[in-house]
Amino acid sequence: MKTIPVDDRKNPLRIFDFASFAETTALLFIRPELLWSKIRNLAPDLTICDSMQALEVHNFRLHTESRKRAKSDSNARDMYFSKNIGLRRDWYTDAAFGQQQFTGTNPTTITLAPRRWIDEFTSTAQAQGRADIISLLTEKAESLYMQDYSDFRSSIGISPGEKIVSDGRHGCSSVALFHLEPEGKLHPLGIVLDYKGSIEESVTIFNRRITSNVNGDEYMDWPWRYAKMCVQVSDWLRHEVAIHLVNTHLVEEVIIVAAYRSFGPNHIIFRLLEPHWSTTLSLNKAARETLVPSIIIGMTGLTASQTYAFLKAAYDRFDWKGLYVPNDLRTRGFPVKCLDEPKYHNYAYARNISKTWNIIRKFVATVLSKEYAGGDAAVQRDASIGIFCDEVRSRKGGQLTSFPAIETLDELIDFVTMCIHVAAPQHTAVNYLQQYYQTFVPNKPSALHFPIPQFLSELCSFTEEDLLSALPLKRPRDWLLMAQVPYLLSFEVPEESTILHYAETTSSSRATPTVIRSAAQVLASDLRAFIDTVIQNSNELDDQQTPYLVLDPSRTAISILI
Template sequence: MYLSKNIGLRRDWYTDAAFGQQQFTGTNPTTVTLAPRRWMDEFMSVARVQERTDVTKLLTERADNMYVQDYSDFRSSIGLYPGERIVCDGRYGCSSVALFHLETEGKLHPLGIVLDYKGSMQESVTIFNRRIASNVNGNEYEDWPWRFAKTCVQVSDWLRHEVAIHLVNTHLVEEVIIVAAYRSFRPNHIITRLLEPHWSTTLSLNKAARETLVPKIIIGMTGLSASQTYAFLKAEYNKFDWKGLYIPNDLKKRGFPIENLDEPKYHNYGYARNIARMWNIIRKFVSTVLEKEYAGGDQEVVSDRSLAVFCEEVRSRDGGQLTSFPDINTLNELIDFVTMCIHIAVPQHTAVNYLQQYYQTFVPNKPSALHIPLPQSLAELCSFTEQDLLSALPLKKPRDWLLMAQVPYLLSFEVPEESTILHYAETTSSSRATLEIIRSAAQVLSMDLRAFIDTVTRNSTELDDQQTPYLVLDPSKTAISILI
């Protein structure tokens, strides 16, 4: 653990540049979203009250380039009123909202932060960056109020990432697919044959998460009680939007249309550029197989009764309870469904899991909770010093510190070569035991993945931040399934 690199070894780890880039290539690069009118109006109103004319001018002139990380729903998800504190056993949580400006050159610059949203910004503490743009000089190191605000965002994102993006949206959703598939399809059904290689260890891992990781570790790391944690988990599961999270749909909805990702403005969004290409590679592989298996097209899909049984199993109250799961009535819908299953288990889980060691073992970068109450006014926040920021960290609680540092390390072990998506493609394409239509499609998949390695490397070298390469989606490192 102590020999592995982490962001704390960078002299600039605390800067706006490093903070902004983490929204694009960090542990959770999946939720930064074009700012809706609601947040634009609220930030504009507060900027006027604080007489930040530079902010109001920027919000007016660059409205289409404002993005947010929005954690404002935490209280409603866990059953708290807007003004109630998020606190458990001396650990404080927060429900932050962060506003970013995507500058013309592609830098994502943090502009404003609501530390803990309590139903309105009038009832919350909001601070704006003294540095209106990334090229404005300033003493970032000693800007303790702003650094505390960024820490609040990281605490909020820790909860969203660990419980929702990682545990729910990959582990638990994939489990529903696995169980429903085993209940609905024959062992030799083409869907089983395509998906089963991507199910290795997932069910046993999830059992361990339910019995140990969540109740005995995660719950003791955040500002949420046990009941609040499970309420949050359930709320996030109920919000899962199956078709909405298809990569082309998700990126477009969040303000990053796939057709524009190679423009200079988006060159720093390594996750989006890589995951969009990976989605297409997987879909090409899946479509090659299914177009041959379902040669009769849509009619043959409709005639496959096991698909209808499967869909009902995923959605039913006595089954998966994944209400957003669609009916599958066309060949294209079937291809998208299988693509999504592989996407969740392979590149998506890899992207949100295997960078935890780098970004989270250095606790000051992304703690799971604060250890002092949040300031209740802007004046109080502006009085914060280095000591206040240090007091917010678990320096006097070694158990909390060790958990915050070691859990990410344990979840980020290096993927063995034989467990990568590239190894799967190469062995599948040469194995006589493999079904012929899968074997021939895997030959093309292998070539596509080999070519994609160069794409991942090129996209990484095009990032402004060259201190931390973004190679997590290299197919020679991407796990074949949810292995941890």
């Protein structure tokens, strides 16, 4: 992309909240000791915050003070104004950790554990004398799920034994194994801290609590809490760079640019997709020029070149058809037809996103079935579709090699549905919960600030002091960026920018083609009805402390706005 069309250009100050943008900029260019006290005091004082409980108290105090200030000055809001997970007394528990895989910032990569990983964890359990783990892995193989970050080193081009570290910040390539219990709780069983080519060469720890209903002192289990922190660090990188930046922002940009180059402004596909492009190109320009090089690279254990290698690897792996919602859920072990069964009731993201996909596809199918009344033959006669596909796949164009040739009406409907899905509900799901889960840094830091233990015996001797050493308590700038960036990216969607508002206004706009206007009336009705489904799915969660309403159509952004 060389230029942004004039109508799509937006200054960053029109995209981001001004105060938050200014504070983030200050963190980049001003030494912590020179920052004005309002910002500097948001980082914990190491002389006072010398325990995890003290960090929780610090977080609660900042939230309370922010709320109090906002009562007299609405512009006084900061990153601690809204609630965050650190206000929960159980934020560190296995239950909260497991539920985040289903309804947290990245609910998109939890997947059924393949036989290879079950065997590796089993052999490690044998070496550690964990007969209880071996029994469970043998008897419940069909209910074992995992988060697999083992490919990080190959993605960034370093050897299996080489450390992931940059400027004192340590990254890790974790692997986490979970048991999806019959009643629906996702319980963590084992964690590889930092996978180094084989499980034998890596440090692996198993949970003392074999099931979710086994009692135990989770608060004082420092080795296990540290292991969960490693998983969160790994997921921070995958979520922020791959799932969020690549799989929504950059993929959607390819679609936008290819559409501008291939379709006329009155082409039905252009008219269907264009409303879902608002702000995206300007936002991506800001990400390329500032967010990635000046912020993200300074928050993780990756160097600049490794970050771009990781980004490119994620882009090269993007599987267009494989990530159609029904295909993706089935591949990861969550068949759509089973999602309303008790076993899956806590996976509210999957339950909501599958229905959202169907609603959008119904809308798209209604429009395109009328526009291409000749069916597959009519699609094949539209030369601009072929030009578009070539542009997306071309080495001189989008370089999205997984993009399919579109030759049938069904394929065209799926393609347009996917474009809207990526820009609206998918981006909403992986973007707007960042403030809640990441502003409280101990829950999901972007890096560790102390070397990762190299032996299990070393990990098992960990105390609270070791957990604190892993956090950026001695680097206030790092702490503030970890807390501030999620806040910068998580502002509420304005009502006029929601997908429901789009459907309602489109259905009554005379400037809209009749075929789209008519279909939008049904879309608006379907979306309004879906609000009740989102609320019901949230109410059915075992965890009732944190509602999951991000995919409510009255909150879902129409495009990648921030």
